[in-house]
Amino acid sequence: MRRLPVVLAACLLGTSALAGGLGEMTEAERAAFREEVKAYLLENPEVLVEAMNVLQGREDQAAANRDLEMLAANKDAIFNDAASYVGGNPEGDITVVEFVDYRCGYCRKAHDEVAELVKSDGNIRFVLKEFPILGEDSVISSQFAISVLQLHGAEPYKQVHDALITLRGSPDEATLTRLAGDLGLDPAPLFERMKSPEVQAVIEANHALATTMEISGTPTFVVDQTMVRGYVPLDGMRQIVAGQRG
Template sequence: MTRLVTAAALAMGLATPAIAFDIGAMTEDERTMFRDEVRAYLLDNPEVLMEAIQVLESRQAAQAEANDVALVAANSDALFNDGYSHVGGNPDGDVTMVEFVDYRCGYCRKAFPELNELIESDGNIRIIYKEFPILGEESVTSSRFAIATQLAHGEEAYGEMHDALMTLRANATEEVLARLADDMGYDSQEILAKMDDPEVDRRIGENHGLAQRLQISGTPTFVIGDQMLRGYVPLDGMRDVVEQVREQDS
């Protein structure tokens, strides 16, 4: 309803030249006549209202994009240089991408193979993973296990565990994850012990705080350069954004 009211006001601006008058000075009868005229005009010319809605949506999208650019700039160190998030792809790539990820998120899983294809085919993208469990107990367990793997066995092990968790079909219980680690050749008991390390809590807490500052409430969310993509984006769309960022930086 708010959008329609705003669009109606825009429609009158699109349809008529600017007229200086004080609506507050109108009598009640004049207000009624004015409203009737507006209603009659919009009913006779509904395409004007649709045009106004398009203008309104365009302005709102532009404002949201500008707001995201400002949020990314204000939080750039935490996004790109936090000192603990895993860095994959090409560490010296000319475009940096950040993904806020939840291993139990269906759209994160859908994006996973396409994201890998983008990184491998491009060859010049640096990707940073932000553990952002928001979908329940199994999400938290999965993220804690991934971070614990990183603490216990290093960056390469984290990368392998990240991929395995993204494709895991079983319920993400500690018992299932321990068997997964053992099958991958890692010490599951050491990883399970690391899950209680305060550093795991700190990292997840830092990521949640960063997401709150960036007004991120869902996964996947991507930051590419200074742009934020909220939700799943098909491969071709991701490629387009990467090229836009490169053009901006060139």
């Protein structure tokens, strides 16, 4: 970008002083240079668009390379964390990891579409990372869900996850008691477990991983070797999965 004015000036004016650089110009030459460049850009504004597109492309590539480095350095914590729920096809050729907050509007919007993606594809391994970042209700919801996973396993956890992601009210004790009862679970051990070091360790580990991966919002997805920050419609997610398969 810094060479653009000199190149333009040399081409437009053809003077040795301009070709030699701004430092060798007189004040009059610099003024003429500015006017020539201004006139050229006003007549050819697409040059600026092209330059910005090149810059954006370089920044996007640098970010993608950075993501690949972070994924390689943290692959076990991302894909093979024994404390996280694994659904879909456990032997799938693509792993989709979601960092989720139950109070996040875009997580709720993505929920049914991600479920459809996993179901319709049939060959996706799906991992959920509890990542409460939107206040106390988020933390309580994740504590309850993790407690169900630790005490009762994957299937009850998925049912609780689906219920919490669509819950419109607050996850207070009465609501969670009713939810546990609907699933045939005793709420007392779950409430006790929610405050345990084992549950807190999962949340802290996910937050630490998110910090390392430069994840600050939800939903964030890792689709094999691609990071997707934010909500993407179903068709877009399918394209990303297809791209990872090559």
